[in-house]
Amino acid sequence: MPLASTGELVTAAATARSAVAAFNVITLEHIEAVIAGAETAGSPVVLQVSENAVKFRYGRLLPLARAAVAAAERAAVPVALHLDHVQSDDLLRQAPGAGFSSVMYDAARLPYADNLSATRAAADWAHAQGLWIEAELGQIGGKDGRPALEAHAPGARTDPDQALDFVSGTGVDALAVAIGSVHAMTTRTADLDHALLKRLSAALALPLVLHGSSGVPDAGLVEAVVGGITKVNVGTALNAAMTGAIREFLAAHPEAVDSRKYLSVGREAMAQEVRRIIGVLART
Numbered sequence: 001m002p003l004a005s006t007g008e009l010v011t012a013a014a015t016a017r018s019a020v021a022a023f024n025v026i027t028l029e030h031i032e033a034v035i036a037g038a039e040t041a042g043s044p045v046v047l048q049v050s051e052n053a054v055k056f057r058y059g060r061l062l063p064l065a066r067a068a069v070a071a072a073e074r075a076a077v078p079v080a081l082h083l084d085h086v087q088s089d090d091l092l093r094q095a096p097g098a099g100f101s102s103v104m105y106d107a108a109r110l111p112y113a114d115n116l117s118a119t120r121a122a123a124d125w126a127h128a129q130g131l132w133i134e135a136e137l138g139q140i141g142g143k144d145g146r147p148a149l150e151a152h153a154p155g156a157r158t159d160p161d162q163a164l165d166f167v168s169g170t171g172v173d174a175l176a177v178a179i180g181s182v183h184a185m186t187t188r189t190a191d192l193d194h195a196l197l198k199r200l201s202a203a204l205a206l207p208l209v210l211h212g213s214s215g216v217p218d219a220g221l222v223e224a225v226v227g228g229i230t231k232v233n234v235g236t237a238l239n240a241a242m243t244g245a246i247r248e249f250l251a252a253h254p255e256a257v258d259s260r261k262y263l264s265v266g267r268e269a270m271a272q273e274v275r276r277i278i279g280v281l282a283r284t
Contacts, residue, residue, distance in 0.1 A: 003069065004078035006102035007132030007173060009044050010207045010231050019210075019225040019281050022046035022082060023274060024235030026053045029267040031068050033238070035075045036267075037274025043282070044078035045274075048233065050085045051106075061091065065098040072099075082134075084233070092122060095131060102132040104176065104209075108139065112162070119170040127171070134209055134231075137166050138178025157196060160203040167204055174231065176209040179224075184236050185215025192220050194227050201228025209233065214240070218280045225284040234277055238270045245269035 006022075013020040023034045025047050038045035047068050054061050065081065072079035083095045083103040095103050105122040107115040119135045126133040138158035158177040167175060177200050180192045190212065200208060207230040213221060214237035221232065246266045250256060 001073065001075065001078065003072055003099060003101065004044060004080040005132065006046055006080040006082050009046060009078065009080050010132075010174060012044075014207050014230040017226075018284055019230050019232045020044060020046060021274070021278050021281055022048050022231055022233050023238060024048045024050055024053065024084060024233070025064070025068065026056060026239075028064075028067050028071075029242070029263055030238060030270060031064075031071050033242075033267045033270035034274050035071055035077075035079060037271040038079070038278065039076045040271070041275050041278040041282075042077065043278045044080075045278070046080045046082050046231070047072065048082045048084040048104075048235075049100075050235075051083075051087055051091055052085065054091060061094050061098055065100070069099040089122075092125070095126075096129045100131070102134065102173075104134040104136070105172075106136055108136040112166075116166055116169050119166075119172060123171045132173045134174040134176060135166075135170060135172040136176040136178075136211070137163050157193060158200060160196075160199045163200060164203050167206060172206070174207040174209050175204065176211050176233075179210075181210060181212035181216055183212045185212060190215040190217075190220065192216060192224055194223055197224060197227040197229070207231060213237075213277075221277075221280050222283050225281060232277075232281060237273055237277065241269040241273040242266035 009020045025031045034045060034047055049064055057064050068081055081100045083100045085106045086092050086103050087106050092103060103126055105119055107118040123133050139156040156178055179197050181190045208228050209231040210224055210229045211233045213232045213234050246262045249262045249265045
């Protein structure tokens, strides 16, 4: 089927008081696993390519993006493409021609005034291209050298009053909020501030996004969706599933050299994790 629009998937989720799952992909196996898991679950899904993933692919966006487009167009469920954690304006400008319907522009590392002005410029450009745009306010941490403790430090979490000013000043379509999750967590021990989420949801009339969801327990994810989260980003959980399955396979088959043997095991493990997470979000 034709590529879906991230904005339409998120809007539909918000209307249904649910959340759409968005999975970060690095390889073709990631792409195939996410789509396979979503098809089994019978759920729409967002494929996300981060700026770090582009750097891993020698700085080239199109090879992975074209693979994602080709796979998405053959999927049995709606699939959208999202360019994630973009800091480079050059990369931002490649999004429309590569099949992406949305971008997450990440200027959260900057002082507030600079974040606002940079995001305003990015949003103006993105909207002129027909792109849906997400931004981040607060310090989610755990990415690009930002320490995990930032998520729990004073002033790190998203302030509702500042968030209202930021959304009004930038015109973004969605906001990733810092409520206690951390990027790249390998343990599911994040303790979300659900009271803060309720205040943010009451203050803001736009979709809220949870980053660092791999580190959040199932019950926390369910409560976050009930509290107003409408897009749930997952990356590390897929990598952990893939790596764990491959390690186990190679330990049991030390003679293996055909990469298809262990990559297929890793791909299936990721597909099962995708199906599981979508099922958790459906509990709401």
